Amino acid sequence: MRTHITTLAAVRNLGILAHVDAGKTTVTERILFATGTTHKRGEVHDGTTVTDFDPQERDRGITIFAAAVSCAWDEHRINLIDTPGHVDFADEVERSLRVLDGAVAVFDAVAGVEPQSESVWRQADRHGVPRIAFVNKMDRAGADLDRAVDSIRRRLHPAPLVVQLPIGAEDTFTGVVDLVRMRALVWADDVGTATRVPVPEELRQEAARRRRELEEKVAELHPAALEEFCDRETLSGDTLAATLRDLTRSGDGVVVLCGSAYRNRGIEPLLDAVVAYLPSPLDVPAVRGVHDGAEQERAADPEAPFAGLVFKVNAGATGRLACVRVYAGTIEKGDTVWDPGTGRTERVARILRVMADRHLQLDRAVAGDIVALVGVKSARVGATLCDPGAPLLLEPPRAAEPVVSVAVEARRATDTGRLATALARLAEEDPALVVRTDPETGQTVLSGMGELHLEVAVEKIRRDDGPEVVVGRPRVACRETVVEGVSGFVFRHVKQDGGAGQFAHVVLDVDPLGPEVGVTGFVFRSAVTGGRVPQEYVRAVEAGCRDALAEGPLDGHPVTGLRVTLTDGSTHVKDSSDTAFRTAGRLGLREALRACATALLEPVAEVTVTVPEDAVGSVLGDLAARRGRVGGSEARGGTAVLTATVPMAELFGYATRLRSRTQGRGTFTTRPAGYAPAPRPAPVR
Numbered sequence: 001m002r003t004h005i006t007t008l009a010a011v012r013n014l015g016i017l018a019h020v021d022a023g024k025t026t027v028t029e030r031i032l033f034a035t036g037t038t039h040k041r042g043e044v045h046d047g048t049t050v051t052d053f054d055p056q057e058r059d060r061g062i063t064i065f066a067a068a069v070s071c072a073w074d075e076h077r078i079n080l081i082d083t084p085g086h087v088d089f090a091d092e093v094e095r096s097l098r099v100l101d102g103a104v105a106v107f108d109a110v111a112g113v114e115p116q117s118e119s120v121w122r123q124a125d126r127h128g129v130p131r132i133a134f135v136n137k138m139d140r141a142g143a144d145l146d147r148a149v150d151s152i153r154r155r156l157h158p159a160p161l162v163v164q165l166p167i168g169a170e171d172t173f174t175g176v177v178d179l180v181r182m183r184a185l186v187w188a189d190d191v192g193t194a195t196r197v198p199v200p201e202e203l204r205q206e207a208a209r210r211r212r213e214l215e216e217k218v219a220e221l222h223p224a225a226l227e228e229f230c231d232r233e234t235l236s237g238d239t240l241a242a243t244l245r246d247l248t249r250s251g252d253g254v255v256v257l258c259g260s261a262y263r264n265r266g267i268e269p270l271l272d273a274v275v276a277y278l279p280s281p282l283d284v285p286a287v288r289g290v291h292d293g294a295e296q297e298r299a300a301d302p303e304a305p306f307a308g309l310v311f312k313v314n315a316g317a318t319g320r321l322a323c324v325r326v327y328a329g330t331i332e333k334g335d336t337v338w339d340p341g342t343g344r345t346e347r348v349a350r351i352l353r354v355m356a357d358r359h360l361q362l363d364r365a366v367a368g369d370i371v372a373l374v375g376v377k378s379a380r381v382g383a384t385l386c387d388p389g390a391p392l393l394l395e396p397p398r399a400a401e402p403v404v405s406v407a408v409e410a411r412r413a414t415d416t417g418r419l420a421t422a423l424a425r426l427a428e429e430d431p432a433l434v435v436r437t438d439p440e441t442g443q444t445v446l447s448g449m450g451e452l453h454l455e456v457a458v459e460k461i462r463r464d465d466g467p468e469v470v471v472g473r474p475r476v477a478c479r480e481t482v483v484e485g486v487s488g489f490v491f492r493h494v495k496q497d498g499g500a501g502q503f504a505h506v507v508l509d510v511d512p513l514g515p516e517v518g519v520t521g522f523v524f525r526s527a528v529t530g531g532r533v534p535q536e537y538v539r540a541v542e543a544g545c546r547d548a549l550a551e552g553p554l555d556g557h558p559v560t561g562l563r564v565t566l567t568d569g570s571t572h573v574k575d576s577s578d579t580a581f582r583t584a585g586r587l588g589l590r591e592a593l594r595a596c597a598t599a600l601l602e603p604v605a606e607v608t609v610t611v612p613e614d615a616v617g618s619v620l621g622d623l624a625a626r627r628g629r630v631g632g633s634e635a636r637g638g639t640a641v642l643t644a645t646v647p648m649a650e651l652f653g654y655a656t657r658l659r660s661r662t663q664g665r666g667t668f669t670t671r672p673a674g675y676a677p678a679p680r681p682a683p684v685r
């Protein structure tokens, strides 16, 4: 394999995107095999693939952790990222898309566009990532390229530009006609390379018809090609190739190829297309960032000051690897870099080119490259690393709000420390996982994107570190509030039991804090006149009232959204003290709250659900059943975007439900939106 490929124009930062099981991992394996990066073909069902190297991925047969792999093809370096296809891991796909310049979208030749391919396609649209499509599994019974292309056109709305005609079908699929160069490639078996042959006699007419169709389509989309087409009534192979490259890079068209990754057919032309049509780091806009409040651009120039983005951290037991997209400049082994987010400097001990589970040591990495750094100890996922002399803060990838939480604890108390270490490592690798201690219960709570996400996280702890983990049922933290207050509530704390007595007399007004139920906060003030209650006792009353807020009169949840006014009181010459007034504040407010009208509050989230239009009715019905209040609905090219306020307690299980209601085509994001009145009993799930 050639490793001295340094010019930026010869780099392709590539993602492989698809629905679960379309064959992303197999395509990646075959690319590594074809490029000589591996010498043995890995198989998903044997658990021997290179990119799915996490034991769970091998067991579950799904790709969970995007793996970066570099390989070389036709004097180009391809940095390849294999990405997960499940909704719960959309955040990981999102982070990968942020640093990629182009993608191959893999489809199943029998199923066509599947639900999750729609979601990742839209994610790639949002990031403006140019794509080519690879219709895989052409060897399967029922494989149909035309039908798959039709579903791509109908469901994803690009302009598909089909550049191949399959030779044979299903188990006799043996090759493709290249419609751009009008030649054929055939594969004699499942391991050998392609042989170039003339277009078979029986396919010549059909190939000519499809070539014509392709020329017309391309001319329709590209003014310069249209001019040549009008002049000459045809397009040359070179013009066609150059135009396909332009259309791909502008996003105006999507080149479609086909093959069977499993049978190792169609991979070489796919690599040729990646090199020919997808953009290099030079073809994408300069990266933007801010410094001192001013926006700045930095071009993909090896001579510019260094700037890179950490998009993945692997905090494995063998050391910390930070995967970085170098956007500008050059980084060398031993360099000191700066993290403007934290203000820390880091020293780059080693630079590695990641080849799935092996690494190649480099002396330097230049703009446009994707490498892993060793020695970067604190930079988190999403952090910028830059030249300390030329600071620039890049926009971090969008982080999703965790929607599901579970309490976790080590089965054996002696494992508590190990569990804490394992959780910290998980959260470091995956910013969509949040670990916190519930101040009310003292439990360790793990929050994430969905049940599968949390399930996989817990499983990873068991595998990596051994401690057995007990996972609780998810809960939401409710509050209680005052709806109607009391005024002039009198409380006397009097204790006379032999020794020193206790005396404190307080008069309290309790009011709701705001006009609307759901306002949070606590305000205390004193309106006592004439020094009837000295200032230090007023402070003690306030402290006592705060103590009383810990448990409300309804269900013992913390109390919020109220104002307490100390309006009057009196002291005893001998028996009054701070302690007595603090007790009076605590017990007095507790009793006063019982005299108020109070309500239970629950946390709510603003949920944005994106669903195909045919699933809107079912999704709305489900939101209503979850006590959701729909605020708006907007149609966007075949999909609807619904916004609703939904109690967080009702969101548990939503990822799974939405997946099943929309056959996996729906996506949602949530944002905490405060508290709202809850039904009783408390909605704890």
Ligand SMILES: Nc1nc2c(ncn2[C@@H]2O[C@H](COP(=O)(O)OP(=O)(O)OP(=O)(O)O)[C@@H](O)[C@H]2O)c(=O)[nH]1
Pocket: 018, 019, 020, 021, 022, 023, 024, 025, 026, 027, 044, 045, 061, 062, 063, 064, 083, 084, 085, 086, 136, 137, 138, 139, 140, 259, 260, 261, 262, 263
């Ligand atoms: N018949 C046939 N099967 C294939 C082909 N490519 C992949 N498969 C099989 O399809 C299944 C899924 O393939 P993967 O490569 O794991 O798919 P993936 O898209 O990476 O799936 P996730 O890792 O779960 O996201 C495996 O059993 C593969 O052996 C193909 O070209 N033809």
